[in-house]
Amino acid sequence: MESHQGGQRFTFLYQNESRVERFLELGCQVEYVGSYTPMITATVSSWNQMKQIERDSELVHVESERSLQLLPYELKNVYTKRRLVKNRQKGEVVPWNIRRVLRGQSRSFTGKGIKVGIIDTGIDFNHPDLSQNVQGGVNIIEPGKPPHDLNGHGTHISGVIGAAVNQLGIIGVAPDVSLYAIKVLNKKGVGSLSDLVRGIEWGISNNMHILNISISGGKVSPVALEKAIQVATRRGIFVVAAAGNAGQLSGKGDTVEVPARVPNAIAVAALSKSNKRASFSATGSTVDVAAPGVKVVSTYPGMKYAALSGTSMAAAHVSGVLALFKQKHPKASHASILKRLFASTKVLSSSGRNTLTGRGLVQF
CATH class of the missing domain: 3.40.50.200 (Peptidase S8/S53 domain)
Known part of the structure; x- marks a missing residue:
């Protein structure tokens, strides 16, 4: 990751508890702190910031932002x-x-x-x-x-x-x-x-x-x-x-x-x-x-x-x-x-569940 203005957004997942204070200390822009999963989405602008974040023993996974x-x-x-x-x-x-x-x-x-x-x-x-x-x-x-x-x-x-x-x-x-x-x-x-x-x-x-x-x-x-x-x-x-x-x-x-x-x-x-x-x-x-x-x-x-x-x-x-x-x-x-x-489904295949339509047509 190159250091550049604006940085790059990542999601960080933790074992038990996220450490938002650490991100703020490092000057990262915190976008979101998970309410139900110990995770933080933040913009990281340099390798140094990333290295400091990765030193946390509670950190278990890092994902870069993905466009949908x-x-x-x-x-x-x-x-x-x-x-x-x-x-x-x-x-x-x-x-x-x-x-x-x-x-x-x-x-x-x-x-x-x-x-x-x-x-x-x-x-x-x-x-x-x-x-x-x-x-x-x-x-x-x-x-x-x-x-x-x-x-x-x-x-x-x-x-x-x-x-x-x-x-x-x-x-x-x-x-x-x-x-x-x-x-x-x-x-x-x-x-x-x-x-x-x-x-x-x-x-x-x-x-x-x-x-x-x-x-x-x-x-x-x-x-x-x-x-x-x-x-x-x-x-x-x-x-x-x-x-x-x-x-x-x-x-x-x-x-x-x-x-x-x-x-x-x-x-x-x-x-x-x-x-x-x-x-x-x-x-x-x-x-x-x-x-x-x-x-x-x-x-x-x-x-x-x-x-x-x-x-x-x-x-x-x-x-x-x-x-x-x-x-x-x-x-x-x-x-x-x-x-x-x-x-409730109407089976659409003689073989039952298949890879095309699953269990069949949903009905109520």
């Missing part, structure tokens, strides 16, 4: 409400993908009382199909500013999970769920590993039941991220992650990306309308389940709706279904609800 980005997705069409409902005089559209995961059940369970943190680009708080369900959030990348969505992806995910029943637009999987925007990606869909970890810790601190993540982080699993997801899971939080959109057309190979390939994350593959694996959907032994992910119509910034394709859309369905299970079984353990989720 949205999983690439396909945008098909953008609609106004009028174009969406077309000839209907009133009422809402229940898209094919929502019907697919609900098995035609009555709306006895709607996700009411369940908190879902959407770790993404933010949410359009003013969208008429979302405003009554968005309960708050945090802007990790620009602290103090509202976590508004300047990209569109986070708003789309939010609608799949929890677009309200309000005689407008569409209905989400869990239309009474409480949505929280945890903004870790900018308007270009770019963010950092340390901000993702901070977003997960915010979700833990604010008692989220479910965290939904649709981020591309490569194949190497960062220790700090593993620790954060492990803590969330131990506290009963479901971490749902899109498997990735870099799958081979043949369906061969291990192409699942971080954070979906991190232990304890629920990795979700994408299905087409015919319940076949989407051609882009990542494959591998870590794929847990699958859900609709092709031409999924949902909310979009500016009072609009859009049809998007990607495993991000698939993951949102799973988060919505988990909210329904959580409401139906409020006293059930994390393991018990996860078991119910997996047992």
Whole structure:
């Protein structure tokens, strides 16, 4: 590492207790101190500083900052409400993908009382199909500013999970769920590993039941991220992650990306309308389940709706279904609800669980 103005950001993990005072003594800029994992994210500007930090016997691991980005997705069409409902005089559209995961059940369970943190680009708080369900959030990348969505992806995910029943637009999987925007990606869909970890810790601190993540982080699993997801899971939080959109057309190979390939994350593959694996959907032994992910119509910034394709859309369905299970079984353990989720799947392969669609189509 060369000494240069601005320095380089690292995350330092400790055995028992982090030593923030040491960083301040050395003149390092401390960005974040872990709330649940003994870690510090700081900017180090010289080799001398790094050598001094590494002398601490409690230090067990050092990770350099890593850039993350949205999983690439396909945008098909953008609609106004009028174009969406077309000839209907009133009422809402229940898209094919929502019907697919609900098995035609009555709306006895709607996700009411369940908190879902959407770790993404933010949410359009003013969208008429979302405003009554968005309960708050945090802007990790620009602290103090509202976590508004300047990209569109986070708003789309939010609608799949929890677009309200309000005689407008569409209905989400869990239309009474409480949505929280945890903004870790900018308007270009770019963010950092340390901000993702901070977003997960915010979700833990604010008692989220479910965290939904649709981020591309490569194949190497960062220790700090593993620790954060492990803590969330131990506290009963479901971490749902899109498997990735870099799958081979043949369906061969291990192409699942971080954070979906991190232990304890629920990795979700994408299905087409015919319940076949989407051609882009990542494959591998870590794929847990699958859900609709092709031409999924949902909310979009500016009072609009859009049809998007990607495993991000698939993951949102799973988060919505988990909210329904959580409401139906409020006293059930994390393991018990996860078991119910997996047992609910519609098997899509004669061989059972496979590397393409996991256990199959999630349903409630």
